[in-house]
Amino acid sequence: MNWLTEHKLPLGDTMETFVNWLIDVASFFFDFISVTLETLIFSMVDGLEWMNPFAVVACVLALVWWLHRSLGIMIFVAASFMLIMNLGYWQETLQTLVLVITATTISVLVGVPIGIAAAHRPMLYTVLRPILDLMQTIPTFVYLIPTLILFGLGYVPGLISTIIFAIAAPIRLTYLGISKVPNELREAGLAFGCTKAKLLYKVELPAAMPSIMAGVTQCIMLSLSMVVIAALVGADGLGKPVIRALNTVNISQGFEAGVAIVLVAIMLDRICKTPSSKAEG
């Protein structure tokens, strides 16, 4: 037993050296990403905050109507926003929404092409799978530390951690959707003269669309679940009051912020779930 503990493998130290090395050689790169993303998020939040809250709600309601034509969801969304405003979390809700939407957009923009590539190259997926598993199973706090060092305090480390956590969903479900496209549909596409690109855009992607959309919805939910953790590294939003309430053992504040998060989650879920065929086309 002794010799095992005496010769401790320098796993942690190696990682630390690696991160330090990254800072040395590429700090400008990380700064650049940090500044760009932060500017993007701040301008979006500022823009939304500048608007009249009711105008924002009206825009969301219009979107719901266009996607679902459902009065029920519209009433629910309107009531939820009213309650959030009443509780005084309007600003935090906007910040959270911006964070979630940015994280999801980046995850989808990066994840869907990776999923497509993986579906077309079985070898790539074999390599990718353990990495995706790792990204989803490593406790988020563990990679919060290096992202915090690399990107500094604020929105960006929260955003990056959220993306690392959430990007697996669109990759996996895009991969699944594309590999489950019936071979006959592919053959039909080819038999009627599709090029490789047309086969992807006209056959594979539309056929995989339900699966990809499920990936997007999942990605949104995973992003939202990171809100509180992102607040730990300084990302504004609904996570902040939760952390503050935790630190001051403030039951009422914690409960109210929690209710706001749940409402945002249900709204996003209802808005994203099974968009009507019109939206797909």
Added chain:
Amino acid sequence: MPMVQIENLDIVFGNQKLESLRLLDKGMSRAEILARTGDVIGVQDATISVEEGEICVLMGLSGSGKSTLLRAVNGLNKVARGRCLVKDGERMIDMAKCDENTLRHMRTNRVSMVFQSFALMPWMTVLENVAFGLEMQGMGKKEREERANKQLKMVGLYDWRDKKPDELSGGMRQRVGLARAFVMDSDILLMDEPFSALDPLIRSQLQDELIELQKRLKKTIIFVSHDLDEALKIGSKIAIMESARIIQEDVPEQIVLNPATEYVEKFVAHTNPLNVLRGNALMTPLDQVAQLDDLYHVSEHLSLNIQAGVLKEALSHGQNIALSKWDDSMDIENMPENTIVVVPVDISMRDAVEIRYQTKQPIVLQENGQCVGVLGDHQFYHALLGKHFSRAS
């Protein structure tokens, strides 16, 4: 010049094609090659040519390589060796060796395909599905929808054009599949068991529709089927495949009359000969009928007086009975009872049996005005029991 000409074609699925081909040439079986290289021989040494306007049916059990061979014609399956020539204008394009652009040109303009499980895009409307190939041709939206609408009217689905495929019944879906292939206006149609997934009534209805369409459009069709009855009904030529090889290629009647192997014989034994066989294959030739002077004794009670090839009188139980003639244009139901009918020698078995049923007497067959043979119950039973193709005899 044939429309499609396949010469010594081998198709191998796997990673060691060269080695597999070498083993194939050494005479190893499919199973041995699978064990040695892990490759599957899809088609072995297939040679067949299909003329313009012909319906060539590739027939065999599943796994016999018929669909694999079909898919070589539009390049969906890679050819390991041999040539697969398809006519394009005055040229013959080798689908095994042509480049991407030629392949696309052939697929969009020369060869269309109909699939077993329809392969309609579930997110597109019926109209969009039919117009899919035209869209790939690069045709504008308005023109392609106009042509697709016209085609939909032809298959009787115009009112369904805005529905999604899953709102349609199986038979309707395959009509959409047919419309999608026909709208391309290509001369060659590949049909991969298009009617197998349908229930029997709809299947036979669509077969009839295809035969009607073919009469007007005169396409060159390669049709895959595992059902010999279907093959016999629609095929002008049948190629039977067994474990990757074509083992017999002939016109339908010859397949039924002279099966090349036991395998083919088994297929034939389960078919209905009524639709396939003709009088000349069934009859007992006149010179084999017991003869005394000018009287041919067809049975104990019936003798025919035939002089210089012309039927003069018929005696049943010593009594003279009526004579009559029949050809394709006449109604069978009105044939009088107890009459000896003279019919063309190529009468279908179904018609012959029906005439026998109406007249209750044997039938005399004639060719160029000369009586050549007789058809009675014995010959019908013989054919129905499949005894006419006993290879042993």
